Amino acid sequence: MLATQIRQKDGIFYFGSVRAPDLLARVRFISRFYGEGEEIAPARVAHDDEIAQFISKIERTDRAFQRTLSRAKVRQLKNFYETAITQPPIPGTVLLFTPEKLRFQPTGNLESVGQLSEPQSKFLIIDGQHRLAALRFYMEDRPDDAKTINVPCVIFDGRSEDFATEMFVIINSTPTRINKSHLVDLYERVSWAEPHRKFAARLVGSLYSEGDSPLRYRINRLGGRSQQDKWILQAELFNELHRWVNRDWRRIQVAGGSAREAPRYYGMVRDFLKAAERVWGEAWGHSNYMVTKPVTLKAMIRVCADLARDDGDPAEGRIKRWEERLAPWTEQLRAFRVDGFYERFAAKGEVERVSRVHRELARAAGIEVRAAKQ
Numbered sequence: 368m369l370a371t372q373i374r375q376k377d378g379i380f381y382f383g384s385v386r387a388p389d390l391l392a393r394v395r396f397i398s399r400f401y402g403e404g405e406e407i408a409p410a411r412v413a414h415d416d417e418i419a420q421f422i423s424k425i426e427r428t429d430r431a432f433q434r435t436l437s438r439a440k441v442r443q444l445k446n447f448y449e450t451a452i453t454q455p456p457i458p459g460t461v462l463l464f465t466p467e468k469l470r471f472q473p474t475g476n477l478e479s480v481g482q483l484s485e486p487q488s489k490f491l492i493i494d495g496q497h498r499l500a501a502l503r504f505y506m507e508d509r510p511d512d513a514k515t516i517n518v519p520c521v522i523f524d525g526r527s528e529d530f531a532t533e534m535f536v537i538i539n540s541t542p543t544r545i546n547k548s549h550l551v552d553l554y555e556r557v558s559w560a561e562p563h564r565k566f567a568a569r570l571v572g573s574l575y576s577e578g579d580s581p582l583r584y585r586i587n588r589l590g591g592r593s594q595q596d597k598w599i600l601q602a603e604l605f606n607e608l609h610r611w612v613n614r615d616w617r618r619i620q621v622a623g624g625s626a627r628e629a630p631r632y633y634g635m636v637r638d639f640l641k642a643a644e645r646v647w648g649e650a651w652g653h654s655n656y657m658v659t660k661p662v663t664l665k666a667m668i669r670v671c672a673d674l675a676r677d678d679g680d681p682a683e684g685r686i687k688r689w690e691e692r693l694a695p696w697t698e699q700l701r702a703f704r705v706d707g708f709y710e711r712f713a714a715k716g717e718v719e720r721v722s723r724v725h726r727e728l729a730r731a732a733g734i735e736v737r738a739a740k741q
Contacts, residue, residue, distance in 0.1 A: 368383050368385065368482065368483045368484075368485065369383060369384075369474075369480070369481075369482060369483075370382060370383035370471070370480075370481065370482070370483040370522070371383070371479055371480050372471055372473075372478075372479045372480070372481070373479070380521060380522060380523045380524075381469075381471070381483050381521070381522040381524070382460070382519070382520070382521055382522075383483065383519075383520050383522065384517045384518065384519055384520070385517065385518055385520050386514065386516070386517055386518075387502055387506055387513045387514065387516040387517070387518060388506065388513065388514060390461075390499070390502075390518050390520065391499065391502065391503055391506065393485065393489055393490055394463065394489055394490045394491075394492055394499060395488075395489035395490065395491060395492070396425045396436075396492070396496060396499075396500065397425065397427070397433055397491065397492075398425055398427050398433050398434060398435045398436065398496075399427065399433060399434065399435070416438075417504065417507075418438050418441050418442060418445075418500075418504060419438050421500065421503070421504075422435070422436045422438060422441075422500075433492065433496055433535070436496060436497060436500055437497065440497045441497055441500045441501045441504070442501075443501075444497055444498055444500075444501030444502075445501040445504050445505050445508075447501075448501060448502065448505040448516075449505065449508075449509070456516065457498055457502070457516065457518050457519070458519075459495075459498075459519070460495075460519045460520060460521045461492065461494065461495030461498060461499060461518055461519070461520050461521070462492070462493035462494040462495060462520075462521050462523070462534065462538070463490040463491070463492060463493065463520055463521070463522045463523070464490060464491045464492075464493050464522075464523045464524070464526070464528075464530075464531040464534070465486040465488065465490050465491070465522070465523075465524050465525075466524075466525070466526065466527065466528060467486040467487060467488065467524060467525065468524055468525035469483055469484050469485075469486060469522070469524040469525070470483070470484040471483050471484075483522070486524070490522070491528075491531055493523070493531050493534050493535050493538070494534075494535065494538050499518075502516070502518070551568050551571060551601050551602055551605045562616075562624075562625065563609065563612050563613050563616045563619075564609060565625065566612050566619070566625050566628075566629055566632075567605055567608040567609035567612045567613075568605060569625070569629050570608045570612070570629065570632055570633055570636065571586065571601055571604055571605050571608060573629075573633045574586065574604070574633070574636065574637070575588065575601070577633070577637070579637060580637055580640075581637065581640040581641055581644055582598065582599075582604075582640065585597055585598040585599070585659075586598070586599060586600075586601050586604055587599065587600045587601060588601045598652075598659045598660070598661070598664060599661045599664050599665070600661065603661055603665060604664070604665075604668070606665075607665045607668040607669065608636070608668065610669070610672075611668065611669075611671075611672035612632070614672070614737075615672075615676075619632075631679075631682075634682055634685075635671065635675045635679050635685075636668070636671055638682070638685045638686045638689060639667070639670075639671040639674065639675070639689055640667070640671075641686050642686050642687075642689035642690040642692075642693055643667055643693060643696070645686075645690050646690060646693045646694060646696045646697055647696065647697075647700070648697070648700075650700055650703065654705075655704060655705055656700070656703050656704055656705060657703045657704070657705055657708045658703055662712075662717060662720055662721055662724060663703065663724055665721045665725075666721050666722075666724035666725040666728055667728065669721075669725040669729075669736075670725060670728050670729050670732070670734060672737070673729055673734050673735060673736055673737050674689065674692065674732075674734050676737065677735070678692070692732055692733075692734070693732050695731045695732055695733075696728065696731060696732065698731070699727070699728070699731055702727075712724055712727075
């Protein structure tokens with residue numbers, strides 16, 4: 368492949384132009400997998416819907432960073448390719464990645480222009496999966512026209528997949544491009560993410576996956592798209608844990624940092640939720656109560672942060688100790704019935720309502736409310 372070598376600071380990458388059929392033969396379509404039945408499979412895929420069939424067969428893995436392809440977007444792009452005449456159908460570059468180190472041989476006296484070798488395995492697509500998926504179907508319908516399309520590509524090689532993940536996040540980190548829950552999933556693999564954000568993301572991951580977590584598989588990691596029985600969005604839980612971690616960050620650093628403190632903080636949240644589950648009794652997870660709805664779970668995480676500051680240690684006997692502390696909540700069961708909940712906790716919005724529930728739960732348990740770090 369004829370390519371231009373580009374240097375930026377310590378980084379080297381390549382720019383080239385690849386014919387559509389050749390490019391499609393060299394790329395690998397893949398998307399992120401969320402485990403425990405959470406992957407989004409097209410509902411009732413029609414046999415004559417080739418795009419839906421293609422998307423349903425795309426490889427899914429928890430090591431991937433790409434989002435699930437949108438059938439509607441692929442169709443829109445394919446239609447654009449068919450109607451674009453004077454305008455180039457793919458004016459923007461597609462970003463590709465391979466962990467293999469490619470060989471570059473300069474041509475003549477031009478040090479930055481030369482032949483770039485091809486990887487043995489297929490390229491991962493950092494940015495441009497929808498464009499290339501649409502191109503695939505366009506090529507099936509109009510193979511002669513597709514052969515005339517040359518796709519501009521930027522190629523990154525010889526790095527870890529975390530490098531590709533970071534590139535994906537940088538490109539897609541605006542609210543309109545990537546949902547917050549997806550971003551939380553990738554925080555620990557992004558080098559520039561602030562340490563306290565990585566810490567909070569690690570707590571969320573543990574609460575979702577650890578076998579002793581009361582929130583195991585109850586966290587919605589797919590934004591608003593999951594059809595499973597979930598209690599709280601991953602992004603919402605992350606925000607509350609980050610609020611607490613950010614407030615305690617200096618203390619966490621002094622105590623040994625993330626490696627030592629993350630398991631301890633996870634243990635405190637886990638034990639608090641276990642104590643709360645015992646106190647709430649049958650209302651825990653019951654559809655007629657608001658106990659495990661986002662508004663109350665977020666408020667309880669705040670109470671946990673307040674309680675842990677004064678009574679987090681020792682870990683031994685903590686569940687029993689905290690169960691006794693939260694025992695007055697049993698008297699609040701009536702207030703947390705679904706019927707009339709929003710009237711009893713009237714507020715201008717969700718933020719204010721969480722604060723009201725937090726104050727009420729803390730007051731009932733005799734726990735001092737502490738302000739979050741600004």
